[in-house]
Amino acid sequence: MSQLMITARLLYRQGLYGLMAILGLTVGLTVALFAMIYAWQETHYDSHIPNAERLHLVDVRIAWPDRAVRVLATTPGALASAVKAANPDIEAAVRVWRQYSTINLPDAEDFSDIIAAADPAFADLVDLQMMSGDRSLIRDPSQVLLSTTMAERVFGHRDAVGQTVRIDEQDMTVAGIFKPWPTTSHISFDVLMNGQAALVRGRETVDSDWTSTRPTFTYLLLREGADATMLARRVEEIFLARYQTREPVPGGKPLDDVVDISLQAVADLHLNGKNYPWLNPPADTLKLAVFTAISVLIVAIACINHINMSTARSIERAREVAVRKLMGAERRHLVLQFLLEAALLAGGAFLLALVAVEVLADRAGTLLLTDLDLSVMAEPGFIAWTSALMTAVVLAAGAYPAWLASAYRPGRILSVHGQGRSRHSRMRTxxxxxxxxxxxxxxxxxxxxxxxxxxxxxxxLGFEADNVILLYGVRRSPAFTIELTSRIDRAISGRPGIVSVSGTHSSPSWDYVAEADIRRATEAPEDRFTIGQVSVDLDFFDTLGIEPVAGRVFSEAYGADRGQWDLETRDTLNLPVVINERAARALGFQNSAAAVGEMLQFTVSSNYDRAAEIVGVVPDVHFESFKKIIQPMVYFPDPASFNLMMVRIDPTMREEAMQSIRNGWAEVLAGQAISSDFLSTALIEGxxxxxxxxxxxxxxxxxxxxxxxxxxxxxxxxxxxxxxxxxxxxxxxxxxxxxxxxxxxxxxxxxxxxxxxxxxxxxxxxxxxxxxxxxxxxxxxxxxxxxxxxxxxxxxxxxxxxxxxxxxxxxxxxxxxxx
Structure with a gap:
């Protein structure tokens, strides 16, 4: 106790030096605590799920020849029951589906959201936390579970259990309310229902589906001690034996050369570096490592402050050390004294850092693009991390000054009256x-x-992104997509503030381009190469302000262009295509003009292999982010594959244009909420x-x-x-x-x-x-x-x-x- 009292008095007498040291350590420890919370969350994803180590997601890796490798977590709908029946080491197999649906509100504007449908056992498998109601009622296809967030959005503060919610024009009874998913989960949705519910698309064929045509996630709960690697081989054998490809593997290669199945433990899912569609993105391991390393350096800087000021004042403390040694103090007592000073200093800084963490948590979460859960600081493992940090800080900040000051010889110090400059200025420098x-x-x-x-x-970027609005949610079956996008085009075009309307398969803001095979008609099949492809409307280039460098772009004035809207007769026509300048060079043309009028063999899939005529060449535009090199591109009219609409508006009539879009959309899709974004904003968000x-x-x-x-x-x-x-x-x-x-x-x-x-x-x-x-x-x-x-x-x-x-x-x- 006496040592503690002496230490407290000494720290109080340090004044400015103590204040500077404690402020530096406070800032350093605040950064360190935020880094530890962030690292804990990133390394403990899905820890709330029971048996997360035994619960596995089926992972499919597809390496199609001359195509980019795709890694998916979606599988054929029939896979789950097949592998469960064939493997006793699988304790349970459940499927989860995702789709965009519209929540219809009687007294407010409808809105779109991702809903999940699942086999009934899923809620128990992930231990869905209920606030009210019964999660087992999901076995009834007419029942639905809502998160507290969704329930409040739909019903306000009323009790939602037993109420009716309308989704995609279907009435569903709310059977229960569950807690929102933790931020540390690969899963996030606010609506859960039975996979056989009437509004679930494709439910009629899912049990026999071996084509993976819909986003079906297959979860397997392995028995204790089961070998996941061996089981993955068995799952792959079943998959390869029954999977039905839409097109043959190029070169006649067997399917097992291009498809690889693995089982990913849910506990390790966030750190495997794979970005699965429809699931929360994986950890950015580089960002995690860099942020952690920088945080360590910040703490080191703070510790250095204490070391520098302690050694700078070593002459002043030398008199104290000399007198205490003459009074009988041993060196170990002095070392303990200096370490105790560092511990008290670090302890005070730690308390201030805890206050700073509480106050700044929201801002730090915004900075790191995540929600920081401060409750993890009470976890035993996190407390162990914190104890190790404080021990390291005390030793780093106090060990060298303690060793230095306790080494002074009383006779030498007192004989020169404590004058002179510290011999350790070089270390401080x-x-x-x-x-x-x-x-x-x-x-x-x-x-x-x-x-x-x-x-x-x-x-x-090579195109005009300003004043272009993206409208999502128009993809249906091929014939229905053509009809739907054409009706939306007609409903919006010509209204006040609308300059042009176009449909397309992809947006430059998605940072993704589908691929196809292409070759000149005069070349052999083996000379084909992979090219980026985007299906577009006839007004696409005008909408984005892209002018051709040779030939023309698509237009209503040409019968072959218009004919692509007729599914029954278009295969009898040459497919008009527009390529970019890189594609012209890749195809061996001396210049862009030489490419116009030449014939190509254009292969998107086995059921879309067309003779194509180059009608124009456009500049190389950035259809993907600056992280990727502009690739050879081909644009072609195929309204059957449109995913979204693009609308260019008059910037001087923005309000009128937005109202025109809402009115036109409502005429065609009155039951579906409009989902839109500005292209320029989406590009910036990229x-x-x-x-x-x-x-x-x-x-x-x-x-x-x-x-x-x-x-x-x-x-x-x-x-x-x-x-x-x-x-x-x-x-x-x-x-x-x-x-x-x-x-x-x-x-x-x-x-x-x-x-x-x-x-x-x-x-x-x-x-x-x-x-x-x-x-x-x-x-x-x-x-x-x-x-x-x-x-x-x-x-x-x-x-x-x-x-x-x-x-x-x-x-x-x-x-x-x-x-």
Missing amino acids: VLVVFQFSVSIVLATGAAVIWNQLIYARGAD YEAEAQELRTVTVLAILGIVIATFGQYGLAAYSAQSRRREISIRKVLGARVGDIVALFIWQFSKPVFAAMLVAWPVAFVATRLWLETFAYRVAINPLWFILAGLAALTVALATMAGHALKAARTHPVEALRYE
């Missing part, structure tokens, strides 16, 4: 260099990310990951500089205090205020200049590796590195300027009157 090196690397990284983001957002990286690195760079500034401030204050006599003597000998200030500037500039030399090569390598993830990127500019270094230098000099001026203006007599 090295640590200051490290602090500012980290800050400069982070500041340079922020500058590079910012410039790449500005470049990507402002670059010419770079949200880079924007989030920019925000995170910028904040961490600022915090790193701030923490380093705390250390500089304390060192400058101590330097000014300890050099009062030196400065006074210089002034007596004729030094001016400017000379003294220059002396301080040079002293505190040298570590920052050294930090620049250390940081710049590291920053160059790191930013170059990051930029290499983009096919189209900015060139590295040396000015970014210089500005980051100058920013650190400016902050360092501004921090010590006040102390330098105060020391320089002090009258010599105040320091020398007792000499």
